[in-house]
Amino acid sequence: MTALQTVCLLAVAVAGTATVLTRDPLRQAVASGLLGLALSVLFLAFGAPDVALSQIVVAGVAVPVMVLLALAKIRTVDRAAARDDAEEL
Amino acid sequence: MSERARLVLGLGSLAALGALLVWAVGGLPAFGHPRGPYADLAPRIMLDERHVANAVTGITFDLRGFDTLGEELILFVAALGAAVLLRALRTEGAIEEAAADEERRGPGTAEALRALGAVLVGPTLLLGIYVVVHGALTPGGGFQGGVLLAGVLLLVYAAGQVAAVERVRPVSLVEVTDALGAAAYTLVALAGLVFGVAVMDNVLPFGTTGSLLSGGTVPVLSVAVGVEVTAGVTLILSEFVDQMLLRSRRGD
Amino acid sequence: MLAYLVAVWLLLAGLYGVITSRHLVHLVLCLGVMQTSTYVLLLAIGWRAGGAAPIFADIPRNTPIVDPVVQALTLTDVVVEATVVAVLLALTVQAHKRFGTCDPDALGALRG
Numbered sequence: 001m002t003a004l005q006t007v008c009l010l011a012v013a014v015a016g017t018a019t020v021l022t023r024d025p026l027r028q029a030v031a032s033g034l035l036g037l038a039l040s041v042l043f044l045a046f047g048a049p050d051v052a053l054s055q056i057v058v059a060g061v062a063v064p065v066m067v068l069l070a071l072a073k074i075r076t077v078d079r080a081a082a083r084d085d086a087e088e089l
Numbered sequence: 090m091s092e093r094a095r096l097v098l099g100l101g102s103l104a105a106l107g108a109l110l111v112w113a114v115g116g117l118p119a120f121g122h123p124r125g126p127y128a129d130l131a132p133r134i135m136l137d138e139r140h141v142a143n144a145v146t147g148i149t150f151d152l153r154g155f156d157t158l159g160e161e162l163i164l165f166v167a168a169l170g171a172a173v174l175l176r177a178l179r180t181e182g183a184i185e186e187a188a189a190d191e192e193r194r195g196p197g198t199a200e201a202l203r204a205l206g207a208v209l210v211g212p213t214l215l216l217g218i219y220v221v222v223h224g225a226l227t228p229g230g231g232f233q234g235g236v237l238l239a240g241v242l243l244l245v246y247a248a249g250q251v252a253a254v255e256r257v258r259p260v261s262l263v264e265v266t267d268a269l270g271a272a273a274y275t276l277v278a279l280a281g282l283v284f285g286v287a288v289m290d291n292v293l294p295f296g297t298t299g300s301l302l303s304g305g306t307v308p309v310l311s312v313a314v315g316v317e318v319t320a321g322v323t324l325i326l327s328e329f330v331d332q333m334l335l336r337s338r339r340g341d
Numbered sequence: 342m343l344a345y346l347v348a349v350w351l352l353l354a355g356l357y358g359v360i361t362s363r364h365l366v367h368l369v370l371c372l373g374v375m376q377t378s379t380y381v382l383l384l385a386i387g388w389r390a391g392g393a394a395p396i397f398a399d400i401p402r403n404t405p406i407v408d409p410v411v412q413a414l415t416l417t418d419v420v421v422e423a424t425v426v427a428v429l430l431a432l433t434v435q436a437h438k439r440f441g442t443c444d445p446d447a448l449g450a451l452r453g
Binding site: 095096099100103106107110111114117118120121122123125127128131132135136142143144145146148149153156157160161163164167168170171174175177178226227228230232233235236318321322325328329332 | 342343344345346348349352353356357360361385386387388389390394395396397398402406407408409410412413414416417418419420421423424425427428430431432434435438
Binding site for chain 1: 354355357366369371373374377384387392393396416423426443
């Protein structure tokens, strides 16, 4: 096992743990992006450029955007509901 | 059941699962010495018979093409499911009105971001098409290039051109393209029957390694998957973006 | 061996996150962590010591390469799981609209 693989594996383990332990979804999206980056370097170290390309594209482009848009929608609905409640009082 | 009891039970079962898994991976072949004969055979078939330089893409679209058909249809159904779920949250015509409102208000993003988005659309499109078409030669293929092409929609959105977003992805066109990609893959898979060999057999001429038209049906399937993934991911992303457009409207 | 242990650790950590989650989006991202454990395991099984990447564009024909079959499985998996995450996020947005909360414990039972 090469040194690069060992370092990448440890980085992936740490990033994965950080993603799970971060409770706030917004910060967790950032941690998840870092996990994706560490994974793509790990895949390159394992001799898999196709998989690394997939991982970069998906974890960098598609997933963070969807998570952030979903969170923004949830926050907007919350704020509108709070505004309605405040108006009723 | 109380919170604490659930937590204790959960941690206990996780520990048991962990012990079993560690025991299981202890029995795997030593790291660095895989035992599968398929791994030596597959690249030989790919390189010598099919003239495909990228063994992984060759296996994805030729030797294991049937698995890829299933995966592609999962993607199709998932895009459909996300679109149905998110469209239930909005009324007809609301998107057009929200887009018109946003046009009038003007984009709120910084000038530098808009310029960067506008400049990057062309090269990203070109790069995505390159990755899809060269799947048999270099690392790449339909899946990677497809998601890259779907990212063009995000660049247009980041550039603040809401009306351009509507034009870039007229929704019925995206849906039709998605269906066409999935159908194309299935038809090429069934083409084997037309030529009198098994389904999913590689029936086109193989060409020479390294040229664009090598590998028989592999680049054709790569393009079909690229079209389908682009349209599917664009559909999903555009539904999410629409929800953002509606964020300032009450009752949606 | 470290690679297999990291895969097991990621699975357990993701599962722990799913069990103790208090926000549906947090739950979906922990599910993503569990998915990454399968990718690491698959690629670790295929690694051959001293092997090159399985692209024969410019290496001689007989160089030993890593196992390309597991890479084919993993790369389609990565893209498809992203769309499954999209469906789950759409469900989350729907659930939030319906129940007003994103806490899995507070979501009501399914009503017909």
